[in-house]
Structures are given as C-alpha cells and as structure tokens.
Amino acid sequence: MSTVExxxxxxxxxxxxIARRGAGALELLRREGLPHRRIEDWKYSDLREVLNSAxxxxxxxxxxxxxxxxxxxxxxxxDGVLLTASAKLPAAIEMVDLSGSTxxxxxxxxxxxxxxxxxxxxxxxxxMTGGVALRVPSGMILEDPVGxxxxxxxxxxxxxxxxxxxxxxLELLEHHAHQGQLANIGIEIILEEGASLRHVRLAQSAGDAxxxxxxxxxxxxGSCYQSHFADFGARLSxxxxxxxxxxxxxQTELRGLQVxxxxxxxxxxxxxNHRAERTASAQVFKQVVGAKARAAYQGRITVAKGADGxxxxxxxxxxxxxxxxxxxxxxxxxxxADDVQCAHGAAIGDLDAEALFYLRARGLDELEARxxxxxxxxxxxxxxxxxxxxxxxLWTAVDEALAELGAAS
Amino acid sequence: MLDIKDxxxxxxxxxxxxxxxxxxxEGEVHAIMGPNGxxxxxxxxxxxxxxxxxxxxxxxxxxxxxxTVMPPEARAARGVxxxxxxxxxxxxxxxxxxxxxxxxxxxxxxxxxxFDAMTVLRLVRDKARSLxxxxxxxxRALNVGFxxxxxxxxxxxxxxxxxxxxxxxxxxxxxxxxxALKLVAEGVNKLRVPGRSMLVITHYQRLLxxxxxxxxxxxxxxxxxxxxGKELALELEAxxxxxxxxxxx
Numbered sequence: 280m281s282t283v284e285x286x287x288x289x290x291x292x293x294x295x296x297i298a299r300r301g302a303g304a305l306e307l308l309r310r311e312g313l314p315h316r317r318i319e320d321w322k323y324s325d326l327r328e329v330l331n332s333a334x335x336x337x338x339x340x341x342x343x344x345x346x347x348x349x350x351x352x353x354x355x356x357x358d359g360v361l362l363t364a365s366a367k368l369p370a371a372i373e374m375v376d377l378s379g380s381t382x383x384x385x386x387x388x389x390x391x392x393x394x395x396x397x398x399x400x401x402x403x404x405x406x407m408t409g410g411v412a413l414r415v416p417s418g419m420i421l422e423d424p425v426g427x428x429x430x431x432x433x434x435x436x437x438x439x440x441x442x443x444x445x446x447x448x449l450e451l452l453e454h455h456a457h458q459g460q461l462a463n464i465g466i467e468i469i470l471e472e473g474a475s476l477r478h479v480r481l482a483q484s485a486g487d488a489x490x491x492x493x494x495x496x497x498x499x500x501g502s503c504y505q506s507h508f509a510d511f512g513a514r515l516s517x518x519x520x521x522x523x524x525x526x527x528x529x530q531t532e533l534r535g536l537q538v539x540x541x542x543x544x545x546x547x548x549x550x551x552n553h554r555a556e557r558t559a560s561a562q563v564f565k566q567v568v569g570a571k572a573r574a575a576y577q578g579r580i581t582v583a584k585g586a587d588g589x590x591x592x593x594x595x596x597x598x599x600x601x602x603x604x605x606x607x608x609x610x611x612x613x614x615x616a617d618d619v620q621c622a623h624g625a626a627i628g629d630l631d632a633e634a635l636f637y638l639r640a641r642g643l644d645e646l647e648a649r650x651x652x653x654x655x656x657x658x659x660x661x662x663x664x665x666x667x668x669x670x671x672x673l674w675t676a677v678d679e680a681l682a683e684l685g686a687a688s
Numbered sequence: 689m690l691d692i693k694d695x696x697x698x699x700x701x702x703x704x705x706x707x708x709x710x711x712x713x714e715g716e717v718h719a720i721m722g723p724n725g726x727x728x729x730x731x732x733x734x735x736x737x738x739x740x741x742x743x744x745x746x747x748x749x750x751x752x753x754x755x756t757v758m759p760p761e762a763r764a765a766r767g768v769x770x771x772x773x774x775x776x777x778x779x780x781x782x783x784x785x786x787x788x789x790x791x792x793x794x795x796x797x798x799x800x801x802x803f804d805a806m807t808v809l810r811l812v813r814d815k816a817r818s819l820x821x822x823x824x825x826x827x828r829a830l831n832v833g834f835x836x837x838x839x840x841x842x843x844x845x846x847x848x849x850x851x852x853x854x855x856x857x858x859x860x861x862x863x864x865x866x867x868a869l870k871l872v873a874e875g876v877n878k879l880r881v882p883g884r885s886m887l888v889i890t891h892y893q894r895l896l897x898x899x900x901x902x903x904x905x906x907x908x909x910x911x912x913x914x915x916x917g918k919e920l921a922l923e924l925e926a927x928x929x930x931x932x933x934x935x936x937x
Contacts, residue, residue: 639759640737640770641794644759655829
C-alpha cells in the first residue's frame with residue numbers, strides 16, 4: 280500500500296542542488312496528492328486508486344528486452360540507478376551519472392529541471408534515486424543507436440536529461456521492464472538547432488507494476504523528432520509527452536502503438552504546442568485492446584497565435600477484441616493562429632468478422648487470421664521505422680503480445 | 689465427392705434451407721439456379737463453414753467425411769474452395785502476402801512443406817498472366833479499390849493456386865460485363881479436370897453458356913425443386929422461374 284507520504288520518502292537523499300529545483304513541484308504534489316481521475320488530464324489513469332488499492336506486489340514473468348540482441352551501446356538503469364554504461368558508448372558523448380552528489384557540469388546545471396510541469400514529474404526530479412544526463416555534441420552524427428534500458432523490482436524515481444546539440448543526430452532505443460510497485464520516470468529532451476532525434480520506446484511491464492513516464496521536450500529551429508512508442512500495458516502505464524515546438528521549421532512525427540494485454544491499462548497523453556511558424560507535426564496512434572483492458576490516447580495540439588504556416592495531422596484508431604475492452608480516444612485542437620492546416624480523425628471498431636471468415640475459408644486458422652489482420656492494422660506505425668533490425672525487435676514484441684491476446688480469447 | 693442429404697439450415701432462427709439434397713460426383717460440374725431468396729448463398733456459406741448458419745438437421749458428407757464438424761480452415765485444407773459473390777476487402781494485407789499465408793497454411797495442415805516467397809511469387813505470376821491480373825494488383829492491399837471484375841478474377845486466381853477438389857462459385861457472374869465474364873469463365877474452364885468438382889451457383893443462364901454444366905438443379909424455397917441437364921438452364925431462361933416453382937409446390 281502506498282500513499283503520497285510513502286512515495287515522498289526516498290532512501291537516498293538527492294543532491295541539494297537537485298532538491299532545490301524540484302522543491303516547488305514536490306510542494307505541489309504534497310498539496311494535491313497523487314493524480315486521480317477527477318483531474319481532467321488523468322481522467323483515464325487513476326494513479327491514486329491504483330497505488331492505494333490493497334494487495335502487495337505480485338511478481339510477473341521475466342521480461343526480455345529484444346533490443347539487447349542488436350548488441351549496440353547501451354546504458355542500464357536498474358531501480359533508478361545507472362548500473363552499467365557499455366564500453367561501446369562513443370567517447371564523444373558526454374555522460375553524467377546523476378546519482379552522485381558532486382557538482383554537475385554547467386550544461387546539466389543549466390538544463391535539468393527546466394521542463395518540469397507537474398507534481399509527479401517534479402517528484403521524479405526531487406526524489407530521484409539516480410539518473411543520467413547525456414549530451415551529443417554539436418555536429419556529431421551517430422551511425423548506431425544508443426540504448427537506454429530501464430528495469431526495476433522496486434518503486435523508484437529516476438531522471439534523465441538528453442541534450443542533442445546543433446546539427447547532431449542520435450537514435451535512441453528506450454526499453455522498460457518494471458516489476459516494482461511504481462516506476463516514476465521524468466525525461467527532459469532538448470533538441471537544439473538542426474538537431475535530429477529518432478526515438479523508439481518499448482515498454483513492457485509484468486505483475487502489478489505501475490509505470491509513469493513524463494517527457495518534457497523542446498525543439499529548436501529546424502530540428503527533427505521522429506518517435507515510435509510501443510506499450511503493452513501494465514497495472515497502470517502512462518506515457519505523457521509535453522512537446523514545445525519553439526523554433527521555426529521543425530518537423531515532428533509521433534507514432535504509437537498500444538497492444539494492451541487482458542486486464543491491463545495503457546495511456547498515451549500527448550501535449551504538442553506549435554509555437555513558431557512553419558512547424559509541421561504528424562501523429563498516428565493505433566490501439567489493440569484485449570478483454571477487460573483499457574487503452575487511452577489523449578492528443579492535444581495547440582497552435583499559438585503567430586504560429587502561421589503550421590501543418591498538423593493527427594489520427595487515432597482502436598480495435599476492440601472483446602466486449603469488455605475499452606478504448607478512449609480524445610483528440611483536441613486549440614488553434615489561435617490564422618494560417619494553418621490541421622486535420623484530425625479518430626475511429627474505434629472491432630475486428631471485421633467478414634475479413635476473418637474470408638481468411639479462414641482460405642486455410643488460415645482463427646489465430647493466424649486475427650494476427651494477419653492486426654499486424655496489418657499496426658503496419659503503418661512500425662512500417663515507418665528506417666532500421667530493419669529495430670523493426671524486427673518491435674514485431675517480435677508485438678507478435679508475442681498478439682499471441683497472448685489470441686490465447687486469452 | 690459431395691453428398692448432401694435432407695439439409696435444414698436456419699439463419700438467426702429463420703429456416704432458409706428446408707430439406708436440400710444434392711449429390712455431386714468427382715469431376716462433375718453442377719449448376720444451382722434459383723430465384724432471389726431461395727437459399728443459394730446460404731448453401732455456399734454452410735459448405736464453407738461460416739458462423740451463424742445453423743444446421744438443424746441433415747448431413748453433408750465430403751469425400752467420405754462429415755464436413756459439418758470441421759472449422760472453415762480445415763475444409764480449405766481438404767480442398768473446399770468458395771469463390772465469394774462479394775470478395776472481402778482487407779486493408780493493410782497485400783494480395784501476395786495473403787496468397788502466401790493461405791497457401792502455406794493449407795500445405796501445413798496437410799503436412800506438406802511450405803513454399804518460400806519466391807516460389808509463391810513464381811506460381812502466382814504464372815497464373816496471374818492469363819487472368820489479366822497485374823503485378824500492381826498483387827502488391828496492393830487485398831481487394832481494396834479493386835473493381836468487381838478484378839475481385840472475381842482474383843477469386844479465380846486463388847482457385848488456380850489452391851487447386852481445390854470442390855470449388856463452389858457463388859454468383860461469380862454478378863456485376864460482370866460480357867468481356868469480364870468470358871475471361872473469368874475461361875479461367876474456370878481451365879481448372880476443369882477429372883479430380884475436381886464444381887458447384888456453379890448462378891441466377892442467370894448466361895454464365896452457363898461458357899461454363900457448361902453436367903447437371904442443373906433449381907433451388908427454390910430452400911429445396912431442390914427440379915433437376916435436369918444443361919437444357920434446363922435454357923428452359924428457365926425462356927420461361928422464368930415461376931412455372932417451375934409453381935409446378936413443384
């Protein structure tokens with residue numbers, strides 16, 4: 280059982296400079312308590328209810344990270360602390376372990392904690408057990424992806440700062456395998472002028488874990504961000520991305536898939552702010568929801584006054600695999616500029632029985648037929664990944680989840 | 689090959705087939721004709737094993753086995769093929785991937801070795817040419833945006849690829865103009881071999897000028913009410929269904 284008080288207690292006091300940054304947010308968290316469903320933004324994710332409900336943590340099955348097979352450079356963060364940093368990590372990338380109390384370099388001191396916007400996110404900073412700050416220097420183009428792999432057996436808070444400087448390029452592979460009660464992860468990403476980040480995030484949780492990840496992000500002029508988020512559900516799994524397009528002519532592509540296993544929950548909440556001219560964004564989110572499972576997508580796009588020439592597209596679709604499955608799709612557009620192009624669409628349905636019969640009448644059994652149709656449904660999320668190796672990792676995880684969904688029905 | 693005895697089938701509680709009996713020998717082509725609502729599509733769906741079609745009494749024996757206890761995929765593996773009147777569109781699944789998945793699923797069920805992508809493509813191209821099915825169609829999503837004629841030609845391509853023992857063609861001629869009809873009929877006729885039986889279900893006699901049946905059955909009110917040789921089809925064309933239905937009542 281965990282209350283706000285339990286959550287606010289950490290065994291390793293963070294460095295004082297960090298605690299100072301997060302003090303305001305911590306105060307907010309103390310005042311308001313844990314987020315719950317009467318807060319509009321948390322409508323579909325009642326964290327307070329989940330953490331307060333009776334019952335200890337039940338360990339789930341061992342989770343396997345498909346990215347490890349790629350053999351690239353990676354950082355392993357276990358129970359919120361940096362455990363290992365692969366020797367293959369290019370020397371030019373500056374990496375700072377945030378669990379130490381020594382004074383951090385100026386670029387960390389300057390940026391860390393500037394993108395905190397709510398209580399829980401602030402707690403991830405103020406109460407962090409550890410974390411990592413990474414800086415890709417100007418102009419550095421990294422050919423191979425870098426892995427950021429999180430796993431845990433205990434509740435913890437962790438903080439990540441990623442700065443991609445002018446003209447630099449990075450592909451980041453993020454993986455989550457949590458078994459503790461609550462993993463509270465706060466990530467800040469800053470893309471400077473002309474920087475490019477390809478970000479693939481795969482979250483798998485077992486047992487009774489609750490995973491809350493908040494990404495606060497800023498894109499400067501001419502920068503590109505392409506993300507692929509894959510989530511398979513947890514007792515409560517929430518990814519919140521707050522992205523400010525501060526510079527002109529930025530490109531942003533967000534794709535997400537939520538294949539939610541029976542009885543599990545998955546919430547992807549995106550807050551995208553077009554604040555400058557000629558910024559372009561496109562979002563495609565797809566959900567496959569099992570029996571008694573719940574998937575939510577909340578996508579608010581704000582186009583500020585003066586952000587003329589904005590082009591923003593958004594599409595969210597869900598397939599329900601059982602009468603007890605639930606999908607909540609909430610696209611929102613707030614437009615304050617005059618000269619913009621914005622399009623959005625949302626649709627929820629079940630598997631087409633005609634299509635399934637046709638495939639079975641041609642020899643595919645029920646499981647194969649459903650899998651073919653569902654894979655086709657998810658293709659335009661995974662299909663846009665440029666790396667075949669990474670695509671294959673995602674398909675492995677998706678196929679496993681689809682098999683589990685098929686077996687459960 | 690196929691022995692249907694006194695088959696009664698209900699759909700959503702309403703009886704559609706009311707004691708249908710039919711025997712199809714090996715290598716024979718039988719035509720089933722009848723007015724709208726007579727139960728022609730019901731018959732084809734029951735043979736393919738679709739959900740929602742309840743057999744209340746009677747039997748269907750296919751190659752000596754009880755067909756009614758087999759799921760649709762088992763029937764396909766044993767050589768039952770239904771060319772649908774309205775082929776289904778499946779977005780996101782390319783035609784060629786579908787053909788490979790289906791062919792290999794059937795081969796797997798029969799303990800035969802599976803074909804790799806290149807072999808399937810070769811087999812498909814071979815048969816696609818004579819049916820005027822382009823490479824582009826093979827790469828597009830299954831049936832999505834295909835014209836009526838293209839969809840029917842693709843059904844025939846599947847028939848050529850899967851080599852069924854019993855092919856049921858459900859109103860294959862519907863929505864086709866003369867040229868499309870000829871092309872489809874040519875494709876079907878090429879597949880007329882001794883080991884293969886066909887049930888050609890049609891409302892109009894026209895198709896039967898091209899796919900000449902060995903035997904014609906008239907289905908009305910859920911039962912076979914008349915049988916004869918190919919001349920019966922011409923007679924129906926000339927005089928319509930009403931007199932036969934009246935005579936049988």
